[in-house]
Amino acid sequence: MTSFLERIGTGKYRANPRFRSGFPVILALFVAACSQELPSRPAESIDLQQYVEPGWFLRPPGVESEVSCDGALQVAKCWLTLDNRQGCTVWQEEPLAGGATVSWSGKCEDGRANGEGILTIAWPNLWHRGSDSVHEGEIKNGKRTGHWVLRHSFLTEQGEYRQGQRIGPWEISSPSGWSITERYMIRGPISE
Structure with a gap:
């Protein structure tokens, strides 16, 4: 994984779109805010505020955002409008790199993705061919639930969503044969 912040020759910092997990992004933002290496200027000059939902760090556990996002680089959780379904959204828990298009092969009911299907996330050919992700599983009322298999060009992930x-x-696991297991816990109440 490459670092989230990347210093450019002009002395400004920009977001690097090659990240996968929400925790490193939040940690990078925290470190950037506390680091003495950063120039002492307003946060606007670092240009990260445009990617963060206002007040995301103040939301108590279990409280959802009503913010929608459009496939631009985003760090906060949001309702993402599907590119292949007009007016249909899916809950995006994890960050997406800028320019991503998201499509869903399943049903759409009451403006939310539903049922079994394939969620495909495609990025412009910025990095290399085959950088699209194919996620297979069930969505209830716009949110992933049950067993999911996420296939990326360089690895496969599988586990449960609630x-x-x-x-x-x-x-x-990777095509080269290595495999690791991560364990996820949810902080706060979850209602079925």
């Missing part, structure tokens, strides 16, 4: 959040053990 109300749009990863929970329990997740196995991550």
Whole structure:
């Protein structure tokens, strides 16, 4: 994983879109805010505020955002409008790199993705061919639930979602043969 912040020759910092997990992003933002290496200027000059939902760090556990997002680089959780379904949204728990397009092969009911299907996330050919992700599983009322398999060009992840959040053990394996297991816990109440 490359670092979230990348210093450019002009002395400004910009977001690097090659990240996967929400925790490192939040940690990077915290470190950037506390670091003495950063120039002492307003946060606007670092240009990260445009990617963060206002007040995301003040929301108590279990409280959802009503913010929608459009596939631009985003760090906060949001309702993402599907590119192949007009007026249909899916809950996006994890960060997405800028320019991503998201499509869903399943049903759409009352403006939310529903049922079994394939969620495909495609990025412009910024990095390399085959950088799209194919996620297979069930969505209820716009949120991932049950067993999911996430296939990326460089690894496969599988595990459980509950109300749009990863929970329990997740196995991550690569085509070269290595495999690790991550364990996810949900902080706060989850209602079925």
